[in-house]
Amino acid sequence: VQLQASGGGLVQAGGSLRLSCVASGLSFSDYAMGWFRQAPGKEREFVASISWNGGKTTYRDSVKGRFTISRDNARNTVLLQMNSLKPEDTAVYYCAADSVRYGLGMIEGLFTSWGQGTLVTVSS
Numbered sequence: 229v230q231l232q233a234s235g236g237g238l239v240q241a242g243g244s245l246r247l248s249c250v251a252s253g254l255s256f257s258d259y260a261m262g263w264f265r266q267a268p269g270k271e272r273e274f275v276a277s278i279s280w281n282g283g284k285t286t287y288r289d290s291v292k293g294r295f296t297i298s299r300d301n302a303r304n305t306v307l308l309q310m311n312s313l314k315p316e317d318t319a320v321y322y323c324a325a326d327s328v329r330y331g332l333g334m335i336e337g338l339f340t341s342w343g344q345g346t347l348v349t350v351s352s
Contacts, residue, residue, distance in 0.1 A: 230251070230343075231323050231344075233247060233345060241350055244310060244312075245310045247263065247348075249306045249307075249343055251323075254341070257281075258280055259331065260326035261299060262275075262339050263322070264322045264336075265320065266345075267320075275291060276297040277339075278298065278299050281330075282298070282301075284332045286332075295310050315352045318350050321347075324339035324341060326339055
């Protein structure tokens, strides 16, 4: 499984970014996908996930109402639209694939395939 994330960059607080992750080596439409992030000096944390069919999305509380996860199964792509960005959103963002077919993407430990990460920096 290969996951290629892109779309990170430097943005001012209040701005927006859209992250993209292209997957290969798996039947993309059969698996839940997720986004995680790791800030400097902190542990990696869950950000958002989307079920295999897009019917269920889950977010960490601090990004609800600001971030939107979606998927385009025809392009093997999962997206994370990030609006109203805050300095505390600064981190390396990683996309990940669930290891269980037809999952909802709600169990962090089941995400076992990871991309290389893309850096998001939000200035105040």
